[in-house]
Amino acid sequence: MYSPDSLLLRLMAMEQWPTMFWRGLIGGCAVTLVLILMYGRGYPAKILALRGYGLAFATAFVATSFCFIFAVRETSVGNTLFIVSTSPVFSALISWAALGERPDRRTIRTIAIALAGIALIAFGGANEGGPDSLIGDLAALGAAFFLASSFVISRSVRPLDMTPMLGPAALMSAVVASVFVADFTVPAAALPPLLAMGLLVMPVATWCLTMGPRHIPAVEVSLLMLIEAVIGPLLVWWALSEYPGDTTLIGGAMIISALAWSSIERLRRR
Template sequence: MPLPTLSDHRKGLLLTAIGGVALSMDIPLVRLANGDMWSIVGMRSITTVVVTLVIVCLIRWIKGSWPAMVPGRAGLVAGGLYGLSTVTFLLAVFNTTTANVVFIVAFNPMFGALLSWLFLKERPSMSTLVTMVVMILGVGMIVGDGLSGGNSFGDAMALLTALVLAGAITVGRASRRAMGFVPLLAAVLPAGLGLANALPAGLVIENPAWIIFNGAVLMPVSFWCLASGPRYLSAPEVGMFYLLETILAPIWIWLIFSETPPVMTLIGGSILVTAIMAHSLWMVRRQPATEQAPAV
């Protein structure tokens, strides 16, 4: 009996789930590498670019044609946003706690809902609007605690990362084009910036194997999966899979480094996670069962 093929919606769910799990290991590997920020940015990004070019050449050799890499103007815009998000994300990692970073970046789906409303005319549901209000409360608690703890710059970079990522996802959603290679090739922007700042004094990375593995394996997998998701899912749905990093990254950090988040971060993060999970479950229950396409 032929196996049914996955519907587009289920493809999107599977891709973004894989991407979210892979992304959750990013911060722990950055911390394990133990290096200067610009050295980490440069090494992580240049390995991603090199691996991407190797994959593209292999596809060209196997299929006899080049894969779609940067689809027109939308691809350039999305690439610029993905490149910027890498820099702001690592600025956040080096200037505030891991829990603050992942909980604030979890605001991404709500930014995605707002941008989709403004530019794609995809009006968010009442449940989404209520969730946004609750998430603003949670982020406010984390950022307020960061201000008193001297982490305001790192928290601001995390919030900017959430906005920039939401913008990149929205551009991908609007274009409906294949964007899987865009964030990978866009790593050339942070690679150039990082190496330009680090090389005059020399790369400073105590354990480079961790950051090379991160840039060569985990980042290509996570970026490609998450950038491909908007072909099948809405921008808020894709953004919600960044919640996997929000949940898992603090656990990895706690297991590896015994780093316990501040109380206000845990409270605000719990509000964020609860709000997004409740909204996600509500959306899944409302999502009609998609008919499976017949196998060819």
């Protein structure tokens, strides 16, 4: 569900702060409405039960959104998704330090193979970045760190559910962005991808990523997120005729193979 995100951001072709504002406002309102219908009068109590963890999750959500949107604008989609996909490394380190979840050999092996595949993707698109690609790459690195942090936070509150914070977290990103927006106007051409992102892609994908760490380790969630690094550039290729390159296709095959191998081995153990 997250895979079309970078393509939709490219199609919108808006400045960073208005994009973050409308993305957070539309998505936050949609998710909050659904949550109110789900939980009814007990919704505020669900949020209060999360205490400081809920605020920490919302902060990580806002930081991830900011860094990702900025990175897509300042560097290539391939570079952005490659660097963001290093989140398994951060997840493993943060989970080990905060939760005592030491990664096993299978997880370490899968990270190594998958990152090698994504390194090929980055090598294939090394010349796509503009003159400001370095700052965009650093922003993508920040997105990887904050994304991994949100996974670990979601897992640390088990058996509580972080889902009630999805709406407020998205609305918080809109509030933060509104401080820096000079013009709230949305071009007509940007409206369809904006609505698709705010009403479908972001709410559903974020809900899935919030539920995932309740059932599997945060580093496993990050590993599955590597699929975005394969599908994302392919969608941009299909829609905007930006051929990702042979190395991207080879690297994508490595990622899919590594994830399949890891999943099959996990199922056999169970």
